[in-house]
Amino acid sequence: MSKPGNFDPKAYWQATLRLLMTTIAIWFIVSFGAGILFRDALDVVHLGGYPLGFWFAQQGSIFIFVGLIFWYAKRMDKIDRDHDVHEE
Template sequence: MNKSPQAYWSATLRLISIVLVVWFIVSYLAGIILAPALNSIHLGGYPLGFWFAHQGSMYVFVALIFYYAYAMDKIDREFDVHEE
């Protein structure tokens, strides 16, 4: 694999793009745009659209933080720029 700084930056930007797209889908689409359609499904007694808008997007955001840290560590190790 190409170990150039451009390849490292490309891998980093790809990861950031994926995380931001997932965050956008969960917080904006599921929480706002698709909320009326999702409200027909209930989660813990609350409509799913309401749940995504008020709690689900925060849970997904925290999960994305852990995923980003794990994936970025993997990229850093692949390009040998990690810290011990």
């Protein structure tokens, strides 16, 4: 975390990249992992009468992605505030 008035672009970029990599990892696990790779294991559980792997591939991942957008925006705002580059 930077001190106010002392902007460190390298620290800001590292924090931003760390958040981006975390977001991409979650996106990959949910879309490719739950929808394709782990589908057979998830199909043992049923949600609303449908196998969980099918549910993730068809609509569950969309709910996760929308939540991921809000989570990313909140975390990015925190990074901006910590590095004193936020907008009012």
